[in-house]
Amino acid sequence: MPYGIDLTAFPCLDADLDRVRDLLGPVRIPGRPELAALTGDQPGTSRRLVRPTLALLSYYVLTDPTEPADDRAVRAAAAVELVHLGSLYHDDVIDHSYERRGRASANAVWGAPLAVLAGDCVTASGLRMLAELGRREALAGAGTCELMCAAMVTETADRHVASRSEQSYLDTIDGKTAGLLSLACRVGAIQAARGQEQEDALARFGQYLGLAYQLRDDILDLTSTAEQMGKPVNADLPQGVYSLPVIRAAAQDAGLRRLLRDGMTQEEATHVRELVVASGVMDEAQAVVDGLVEQAAEQLTALACSSHVRRAMIAYARAVLDQHTPGPAVPRQRGESSSLDRREASPRRTMHWVRSWFLDSGLAADPAELDHHRLADVFHFRADALPRTDPDRAETAVGLLAMGALWDDLFEDPRLTDPRAVTALRRALVATLRQDQPGPRGAIPTAWARLWPRLREGRTADWQERFLDSFEKWCEASEREAHHRISGYVPSTADCPELRMATSGRDIALAFYEVWKDREIPPKVRRHPVARRLEELVFSVALIENDLATPEQDEADQVPYNLIRSVRHETGCTHQEAVAQVERHLARQRAQLDAVTAHAPAILRTLPGLSSHGKDIASIYENLMSQLSLFRGLDRNQVTAASPGPDLERLRREVCSPAAPARSIL
Structure with missing residues (x-):
């Protein structure tokens, strides 16, 4: 069950998410079954399914939330998750990230070229599913992908730019993160067929939540540990990706701004993080998050649903921002044995034979x-x-x-x-x-x-x-x-x-x-x-x-x-x-x-x-x-x-x- 869900309001969610998982299997590579693992989950992988959950909730609030979701709503939820998963393959290649939620990323295991192609395959599968649902879903999906790519282009172009503006940051996270959460809510609402006004309201809910979600993640990148996040922390600074807290701290401190440069070592990044945290901007950034959540909640006031269901949806949105997914057990370090039996293999006899062979x-x-x-x-x-x-x-x-x-x-x-x-x-x-x-x-x-x-x-x-x-x-x-x-x-x-x-x-x-x-x-x-x-x-x-x-x-x-x-x-x-x-x-x-x-x-x-x-x-x-x-x-x-x-x-x-x-x- 997703964290923070009120099952009295959405009693069918768990079962419907299982139906979504059934649609998220690996992309089939014709004639090459040995490549199935490229786009499949690693053993023990547990996904939070935030976007499918939002799609289903957006469907529920416009229909009867006590009834299972229509098959179209389930497929819409799965399609958005596939588009999201495809983008993660690309993100890890661009960021040279070798870990994702405490596990090896695809580009670490398979290499960057195959990881990029895997992301293409998964994204294409998601867009195909949206196209099968209808023209509106297909256009919404294509438009979101276009904005997401444009946002990543902007972010990459702004790397190591110490003068990056707050508006540039907000525009980037709107495209790369908020757009997908907005898409999830929109395509879920479309399946309920309750009119454009209701769909737009839910899409705006997803957009504001997405902005808050990314900003909260950027705050945690500077303030949390890898164990809490389930991924490396303070990863953005060395890569020259400056989030809202860094932008505001740099605007206040010229000395800190001079430290924002290409070639920053991990030690220097740690020092910059300490300066950012000490500047007091974290409280300001959190206040922005809280304001965005309030704006998201306001979008639900016009929906024709019970106050219980509305409160349950807002509670889930807040829970999404609060949850920390701990990573799995610490991976085995280099040089440690795995399941290997380290017993010796007749060492004296072997050494004697090889030495005698050399001499003879x-x-x-x-x-x-x-x-x-x-x-x-x-x-x-x-x-x-x-x-x-x-x-x-x-x-x-x-x-x-x-x-x-x-x-x-x-x-x-x-x-x-x-x-x-x-x-x-x-x-x-x-x-x-x-x-x-x-x-x-x-x-x-x-x-x-x-x-x-x-x-x-x-x-x-x-x-x-x-x-x-x-x-x-x-x-x-x-x-x-x-x-x-x-x-x-x-x-x-x-x-x-x-x-x-x-x-x-x-x-x-x-x-x-x-x-x-x-x-x-x-x-x-x-x-x-x-x-x-x-x-x-x-x-x-x-x-x-x-x-x-x-x-x-x-x-x-x-x-x-x-x-x-x-x-x-x-x-x-x-x-x-x-x-x-x-x-x-x-x-x-x-x-x-x-x-x-x-x-x-x-x-x-x-x-x-x-x-x-x-x-x-x-x-x-x-x-x-x-x-x-x-x-x-x-x-x-x-x-x-x-x-x-x-x-x-x-x-x-x-x-x-x-x-x-x-x-x-x-």
Whole structure:
């Protein structure tokens, strides 16, 4: 039941709202059932349904409020809610908001492009339902959407404008918020067919209530906590959206007005909020809210309904402004495990096998080389990170991880300075990967000849081919990075993330988990927008953290793909300024990852066609999310005096020796 409703006045409201909910299912994407979650509610979502409630109340007050609503009134209520929901998708993209009512927003989970398109789909569904009701409803809906978009254009144009006027603010909230509440009341009233005068009165009621509703929300954004609001607070100031309290406080205080600028940090926003609250304008803003509520109530005096029903409707309007929706339980923080079993998987046996494999194949000439930081990180990661698994699978998976780190070192070695040698290395490694030679030549082919049969055991031919293709693409990306390092090329900030991602080896990392879990991730899962976004965010966060961890070393080694170097090269700023910019970017990426982490596994578990394997597939992604440490420390080759690691020059000479004609291994 909506908060503040008098059921003695509107006894059928609960049942009628259930009928509305039945019409609010996800938009159907023909032939793509796996995308249904894009426009559906997340598990546990509870909507207040303010606009459908107003539509139904507007219908009740003009008919018999003790009788269930006509089907047309129910459809009108659902249509307005769909238009509202569609606008929320767009709002979150525009505001870069990754949370909505304490839950991840669609653009956090699915990415901005799909979130925008989802908003279009939902809005179109609502407008279609209004058009099915009749010409008047369709025109009212289209007009409201037009005004809403115009208001958002105005608000966006006025961002960071310290001289924004009160009238501009009121015009904006009239279009973006009040218009939809007014539409809800109007289309509900139209279904009662009691005449234009009654419809206009209810539409004005919704308009004044909508103005009060948005202003009250803006007050709470400055005075409440995230727990009370169910969403981040003080979010408008850093984005340059100045509400009535801020406008009035700035008009009184020139010093505060000078603080209203682009690039405001969260700390500065907190300080500005404190100044606004201390200025005394909150009482003035609340008085405006109270006046708007009184104006809304006055619109109901001319309605032909009982005083009991009129008072009940006004009471609901006041309750809408007073209610605080607490958020759900605090989301899991980055790095915490979810439902993962964190038991070790035969650590001593695994470590012994991998170390022996390195030594026996000649990848390492002596045990001391295995203390190289990247190899040590591999062993340490495996020793305390993942659920229990079959010992043979553990050995194979960690062997793959160690081999990938070593191959990365071969390309990143600062002593590799001949472009021809880089290309020769890539060709030799691909030939080794495909086993396009009559027999092992040197340590790397020998080690691979021993590891590959274990990797392919139990895997389908399609998986094997995809794996080899992805490993080959990684070699090509690493070759390109080495050429860029040698030539001194530094990519732009736009190009750097994509180039960096290509060298991250994320497909190899996913293969690691597939081997560990003895499951193959179906291509349709890897292609799913949520899975792709999750992978991109996990690796983006890990790679940026690595950039921030080694900027001086990367500068000395002329590492091309470091975002800090790209920022400095592109803008000419200082090292400290570049670091601050990258740290802000990292914070945004982390916020998105935190949001998507809570919801991606549930979406992936329920994808159509996974049969009983959905839980296992989702657990691979849960492992990926909870083990960012897998990619920290494995990302850069650093030669140290204590442990220089394997002799990379020897390994390159061996693997680049002449090879025999190719033959397929599949």
